[in-house]
Amino acid sequence: MRIHHHEPLNRKIQVSKVAKVNGQSFTKGQVLKGEILDIQQKNVAIQLANGTHLTATLTKDIELSIGQELLFQVKDASTEQVFLKPMLEEMFNPKDTKMLQVLDEAGVTVNEKNMKLVHELLSRHMPVDKKSLNQMMRLAYKFNDVPLERLLLMLEKDIPVTKENVQHLEQFIHNQNNMKQNILDLSHSILHEATKETQQELIRILLDGQSMENTQQNTVSKGLPNPENPVHEAHITGQENVTNQESISNKEGQIISQENSQHPVEQLTTEQSPKLERILPESVLKDINDTVHTFSNGSKPIPPLTGDMTLEQLEAWVAGLELDEEDKQSLHKTITNKILMAAVDKSVFLSKDALKQPELIKEYYHEIYDKLSQIIQSKEAMGQKNGGLMKHAVKAKQNIEFMHYLNQQYTYVELPFKFSQGLLNSELYIFENKKELKSKGKTDAVSALLRLDYLNLGHLDIYVKKQGHHVECKFYVEDDEKYKRINEHLHKLYKQIDSFGYHMTNISVSKQQDTFQVVEDFLDRKEQAASVKRYSFDMRV
Structure with a gap:
């Protein structure tokens, strides 16, 4: 093992004179910041960020220099010895200093998991302080089987973090939410x-x-x-x-x-x-x-x-x-x-x-929420808190609650139409962030994706872009048969749009190609939907 002596630090320190720290103070996976004071074969003396000196054993031969400052990961620890792995690929930089400072001020153990947490908070431009970090630590502990990215997504989108909302978010992301089936x-x-x-x-x-x-x-x-x-x-x-x-x-x-x-x-x-x-x-x-x-x-x-x-x-x-x-x-x-x-x-x-009076859709969800609440209360008053009826009423009610919180920032709605009208399932995504619209001011441009499952036409993705009174519409279908059937009726759509006072600038029908990703293409969408992207969905009723 080669040792490079920097001139200002060209001094020899006896390992025996360096104060040792009880191995039980460290946990496996913990990350330490330290300056190398001395190296003797695989033993290294380092000064930690808090000024404490530590003698430890490196897990592998590696070229280091006295005076070098870097991160170490605890691979193992006992009352007798601490084993460290130098994290050379993550050489110390200002961002590391900030992350370690935040973790230290919050009294949180410095390890890879917590470093990742701080990194994710910074990358999402979310608050990184003692309060927010401790809140996330509590959530991560409480929902230890939920990916960190999901928890952060819910906090960022102002969705209350509950067991039920976590489940509904997963269903939403994987196109498995279905109010009509509920x-x-x-x-x-x-x-x-x-x-x-x-x-x-x-x-x-x-x-x-x-x-x-x-x-x-x-x-x-x-x-x-x-x-x-x-x-x-x-x-x-x-x-x-x-x-x-x-x-x-x-x-x-x-x-x-x-x-x-x-x-x-x-x-x-x-x-x-x-x-x-x-x-x-x-x-x-x-x-x-x-x-x-x-x-x-x-x-x-x-x-x-x-x-x-x-x-x-x-x-x-x-x-x-x-x-x-x-x-x-x-x-x-x-x-x-x-x-x-x-x-x-x-x-x-x-x-x-x-659909002719959009306010009725909002009122519909108010009404159905009240009915579900009354059914639940009625069953509870009768002492009937178990069974499928109670389970499905609660699930449908929670679905509406999740949709309500999602709509604080976005516009998304499921439209459970009657079976007799041939529409099995329908969902509407509007590609605007309500918080951004408030800060930038209203615009007459809007882009949306309408997902439909028809009894006779199967699955349709319809992308609509409206700018003033000009409308662009693109259909994405499953196969050649649906392609032909839609094309045969496009002239009727032209007339219908024109009767509403809008001008159809472009209309087309294509076969589906790419898969719509709820997080990337909707929740985390950064830019305006200026161009048509081809979407398809895997979920069926």
Whole structure:
């Protein structure tokens, strides 16, 4: 091993005279800053940043110089000896000094993991001080199975770091989020788990204020967080379980106010039950009457159901039928399931008419959030905190909460349209950061990506760019058949866009190529979407 003596430090120090530090003061992986005082074969005497002297053993032969300043990593430590690995590829520089200073002031162990944390904070232009570092250390410890990059992304985007939001973020990043499927799972549980005692309660909840035509007159979801308010630190590291409505308040940055959650079951049960004509389309009412006719079995004719009956009157009507008890129960279950399904379809799915009035989409999510909260509260009041119905209601509610927080900086929305309208799944991404728009001022230019899954067309990616009254539109399809079908109808789109007062400057159809990356192409997108990028999605309903 060669030793280079610098003139100012051309002195010999006996290792035996250097104060040793107890090996238990060091941990494996710890990173130390030190100046080399002396070298004897594999033993090295160094002065640490805090002035302490340490004698240690190098893990391999390497050319070093007395007076050289660099980083060492602790490879092993005991009460007798410390083994160090020189980190020559990370020779000391001003950035290292800053990172070590921050870690030292925060009282945090200097190791590769914590150095990486500081580096990531600096690279994202996030605060790097004792408070923020300790906060991140607590989060990293609490969510030790979550990649550091994910936690930092959530903090940077003001998404509360909870177990549920971590899961929803992963689903969002991997194109696995599906609000419509959540609602379908909930609907299935309502049909198969709800007892006779709770079915009417669920129908009332689903239909309470459900009419989209009257949303402007209704007061809904008063407790949604104010988009202008930042997410409180207490919320970032706070409770993971957001289903306990009694402990939720606006002051804590949570979702729904206590005033809006007082005794929902008592309020609902005192209301008059809705009439069937409000719930059931004529086709469903006819289907029910056809079913009723099969139960008559050629005996005395059963009078048909009418739309002006209430749910209570329906109960009395079934009870008064001249059928044996088993047939009555079977008929009651059949009718109730049809009513529940109609109530779900009517109240928890969007109509395409909402696209003509975008404010209805916002009101839709306010309403569906309230309905889910009431279902959860109702089940809790009945002591039914487990089961698929509760699980799917909580999951759908948490999905809306995650979407709400995401929309503080971005514009992203899932549009769960009714199946009868042929649209299986739909998502809208708008490529603007709301915080940047506030600082730069509004612009009439907007770029968006609309993802659609149609029953007959399969998957479509539609990129739209609008500048004033000029529109550019590009379709990306899966195969030649879809390519041909879309091209055949482009002239209709031209006319439709023109009828809205816009001029279509360019429209084209291409096959999909690249895969859309949620983080790189949406959440961390730095530049304006000036050019069309070809996106495709792997997720299917």
